[in-house]
Amino acid sequence: MAKTFSYTAQSSKSALKAAGGIDLDEADRAIINALQGDFPVCEHPYAQVASDLGLEExxxxxxxxxxxxxxxxxxxxPLYHAEKMGGELTLAAIAVPEDRFDDVTDLVNAHEEVAHxxxxxxxxxMWFVVATDQPGRIAEIISDIENETGLAVHNMPKLEEFFVGLRFEV
Amino acid sequence: MPELDTTKELDATDRLIIEATQAGLPLTPQPYHEIAKRLELDAKDVMDRIKAMQDSGVIRRIGVVPNHYKLGYRGNGMSVWDIADADISSVGKIVGALDCVSHCYHRPRQGVDWPYNLFAMVHGHDRTEVADKVAAIADQLGELQKGHKILFSTRILKKTGLRLKGSNTTGRDPSATRSAA
Structure with a gap:
């Protein structure tokens, strides 16, 4: 199976050790630790995982x-790669004057393309993610937000992705 | 492996499968059969298409996503770095490979007030730990970095999650379909 760069990088990274605050037994821990990457694609995937972990389906x-x-x-x-699905994403930021923060929040959040x-x-x-599934829409939304707020929007689309993912060990 | 232009290779059926699984996999003994049933497709076709999307990178991975807050990781900071353009790819790979980094991207600088072109989300149990980790990264990079800072989030203003419409085919050639692998 072909693996993307990020996938390869992920498998070479160590997991972060989780600590504190949660009550998990051995079966929970086995599932969380084993299932962060490769859930099988087959007729009975839960049965396969169960047999690997010594549990019941x-x-x-x-x-x-x-x-x-x-x-x-x-x-x-499945975790999907938005751009490879034909979507377009960017990270944008605004320096918002304190006394206008709530109003600007409402104006920005009113756009359904603003995800976070x-x-x-x-x-x-103020830092937000704009996601669309129509190529070319991002520039339009950024300029709409600038017009509505009268503030400069800094558009910072990713130029290169080095890693996405994180493994935890519990 | 060269990156494929996967957007042209996803057909309408792939997009139905994406839409049906964006919220998660069914918790039934045969989840792929369950999806196939809902979409009136053949289970083998569904599994073949999911495997093909894994191969092309449209699916990054299939599995559980732990909630890092619940696991004790409450101090997450966005570290930003000023890296010479010539070094950005090599430094990005070094930083991205660190255990505590979940996302690492090259982004455009924004003039003199924002010289930062490398973004890395750093995870720790609290803010002090994140600050220590960022200081350790700075030490490791030495002169490869010309400045950095950490932006902590102080409030979530919106969080709807990314839900791209899988079935939207605007601007794509509907005849550009791919046979199941």
Whole structure:
């Protein structure tokens, strides 16, 4: 199977050791540690994982369900590469005057293409991700936000990706 | 392996599968069969297409994504670095390979006030640990970096998650389909 650069890099990295705050038993830990990368694509994938880990198929399914419900896992499934799906993404930032922060937040968040928006402790104090599935739309949205807010938007699309991913060991 | 122009290779059926799995895989003994049933497709076709998307990199990976806050990683900082243009690729690979870094990108500088062109999300149990790790990266890079800082998030203003419409085929040639691998 061909692997992307980031995948290769990920498998060569060590996992971060998790600590504190959560109560997991051995089966939970085995599932979290084993399933961050290669969930099988086959007729009975949970049964295969179960047999690799010495668990029952219904245990694996039940544990994943519970870990998702408890918020220990934020997702389970395929992680897609947005640009390779034909989408376009950028990271943008604005230096927002303090007294206008709430208004500007509303104006920026009103765009459905704004996926994430964070306040950060810097002169550039608002950082947001714009994602569209129509190539060429990003520039339009950035210029709309500039017109609506009267503030300069710094558009910082990625020029090269070196790594995406992170493994945790619990 | 050279990067494929995968957008032209995804057909309408692939996009249905993407849409059906963006929220996650079904927690049933045969999840791929379940997707196939919902989409009125053949299970083998669904599995072949998912494998082909793994090979082309459209699917980065299949598995669980732990919530790093719940695992005790509460101090996440966006570190930004001023790296000479000639060194950006080699330095990006070094920083991206560090255990504590989850995302690492080259982005354009923004004039004199923002000379930073390398972004790396650094994870630690608290902000002090993140600051220590960033200081260690700076030591490791030595003169390869001409300046850096860490931006911590102080508030989440919006978080809807990325949900691209898998079935949107605007601007793409619908005849440019790929047979299942």
């Amino acid at each position: 219904r245990q694996v399914i039940g544990r994943i369900e519970k870990l998702l419900a408890d918020g220990v896992l934020s997702r389970f499934g 928006n964070y306040e950060r402790d810097d002169d550039l104090n």
